Amino acid sequence: MTPAGALAGIGRPVLAALASLGRIAIYAAQTITHLVRPPFYPREFLTALMQVGWLSLPVVGLTALFTGGALALQIYAGGQRFSAEAVVPQIVAIGMVRELGPVLVGLMIAARVTSSIAAEIATMKVTEQIDALVTLSTNPMKYLTVPRVLAGFLCVPLLVAIGDIIGIMGGFAVGTGQLGFNRASYIQNTVNFLEGSDIITSLIKGAVFGFIATVIGCLYGMQSGRGAQGVGAATKNAVATAAILILAANFILTSVMFGQ
Amino acid sequence: MIALQGVHKSFGPNRVLRGVDLTIAKGTSMVIIGGSGTGKSVLLKCILGLVRHDAGTITLDGQDVSRVERDPFLARFGMLFQGGALFDSLKVWENVAFRLMRGAGRLPQDQARQIAIEKLRRVGLTPAVADLFPAELSGGMQKRVGLARAIAAEPEIIFFDEPTTGLDPIMAGVINDLIREIVVEMGVTAMTITHDMTSVRAIADSVAMLHQGVIQWTGPIGALDATPDPYVQQFIHGRADGPIAAVR
Structure with a gap:
């Protein structure tokens, strides 16, 4: 391979990734501008709230519960190496609230909600329902995207808060049931150690991840190719992109909020 | 009146429309025929603005459709x-x-x-259908619901995209009759794209044949059978041999 060919081989995917990021940024900006301009579709928003929020509770709760429990076991086992087993409540709390709660909920939303939105809108595109909306003087951005993104932006912080609490409860259950911690002191240590800023950053992360997950689902659905293959590709790419962007956003937010 | 002049549309290297000139007079029913993949649906979507044409002009009652306000414009269509x-x-x-x-x-x-129930009744569906979901309906019933939706707001212009595709001959006949009745009754301008010749004869006042991105032939329905145009003759008789390649 010639040096020019090698350079082109690197440049092409980089340019494609940048173009993709540009499309996402433009679509996100368009969504934000449509959020504040009528018409609004309250019924679609309520349906989206149900889909994104309420129906995600079981998967979020179970994920947080098992992760909190596993985290307590890991911290206990690791802490024994330098006689620091006693910090289990504090580390579970800070680990869940600052990091694992928002990230795991974000990834679960990407898996459950982004995929569902992308598949639904892609199917609507393939079956000409999006064209039908336009011919019926209805802007698909306002009717399909805005309600879902608003629901994601508002619901995911709540899901993160619930996930944080359940995760800490998972750690509490393992800590007191299996590792011999005193119940009252476990709760006291958790409450004393957490600060208001920890909770606020957790909720901010949730809002950002909810926005990313829903915007990506809508965008990839709208850009879907033809047929079943197009719907499948849109769904797969939406989930992968949302997951990567959520992890990247988590790093950036953590750097900004906790970086030294 | 809908008028298209020199309308071009390409998707990458695929030149679908290569200079379409066509006029659809107000209150008439124009049927566009042509083989699969010849750009009939693209033409229709260009008029509605669902697809942006690359060159040429499309006017509705003298107004360039790419420069009109979208909502009032689309409100005229079903x-x-x-x-x-x-x-x-x-x-x-x-x-x-x-x-x-x-x-x-x-x-x-x-x-x-x-009004929805009244329109459903107009297309031969009972009020009991009103509270069902589309997935609970047969293909023919879905077409009729689509037709009811198209006429619900009493538009001036109705587009029919392959109205009988996928239906059995009896249901196709029902849909054709409904379209003809509605077009006459409402006095609308209708544009139908199809390759079903039974539909053409049931629905059309005039016919245009789209081939290789241009209007190959256009004329009143009465002149369709008599035209010597070899493309039209091959198409309406469904012959494999002729100027239109069977394998495209």
């Missing part, structure tokens, strides 16, 4: 999509009344529902 394009998440009556319940002239829900 469209029956090939697969019905009914919204899965809405009940049948909500699909039919979709436009009636939105926009500047939105109607109260009860009134919109009544």
Whole structure:
């Protein structure tokens, strides 16, 4: 391979990734501008709230519960190496609230909600329902995207808060049931150690991840190719992109909020 | 009147429309025929602005459609999509009344529902269908619901995209008759794209044949059989041999 060919081989995917990021940024900006301009579709928003929020509770709760429990076991086992087993409540709390709660909920939303939105809108595109909306003087951005993104932006912080609490409860259950911690002191240590800023950053992360997950689902659905293959590709790419962007956003937010 | 002049549309290297010139007079029913993949649906979507044409002009009553205000422009149209394009998440009556319940002239829900049921009755469906979801209907019923939705707001112009595709001959005949009745009764301008010759004869006042991105032939329905145009003759008789390549 010639040096020019090698350079082109690197440049092409980089340019494609940048173009993709540009499309996402433009679509996100368009969504934000449509959020504040009528018409609004309250019924679609309520349906989206149900889909994104309420129906995600079981998967979020179970994920947080098992992760909190596993985290307590890991911290206990690791802490024994330098006689620091006693910090289990504090580390579970800070680990869940600052990091694992928002990230795991974000990834679960990407898996459950982004995929569902992308598949639904892609199917609507393939079956000409999006064209039908336009011919019926209805802007698909306002009717399909805005309600879902608003629901994601508002619901995911709540899901993160619930996930944080359940995760800490998972750690509490393992800590007191299996590792011999005193119940009252476990709760006291958790409450004393957490600060208001920890909770606020957790909720901010949730809002950002909810926005990313829903915007990506809508965008990839709208850009879907033809047929079943197009719907499948849109769904797969939406989930992968949302997951990567959520992890990247988590790093950036953590750097900004906790970086030294 | 809808007028197209030199309309071009390409998708990458694929030049679908290569200079379409066509006029559809007000209150008439024009049927566009042509083989699969010749750009009939693209032509229709260009008129509606669902696809932006690359060159040429499309006017409606003398106004360039690419420069008009979208909502009032689209309010003049009704469209029956090939697969019905009914919204899965809405009940049948909500699909039919979709436009009636939105926009500047939105109607109260009860009134919109009544109109939807009336339109469903007009296309031969009972009020019991109104509260079903599209997935609970047969293909023919979905087409009829799509037709009811297209006429619900009493548009001036109705587009029919392959209205009989996928239907059995009896149901296709029912749909053809309904379209003809509605077009005459409402006095609308209709544009239908199809390759079903039974539909053409049932629906058309005039016919245009699209081939290789241009209008190959156009004329009144009465002149269709008599035209010496070899492309039209091959198409209407369904012959494999002729100027249109069977394998495209």
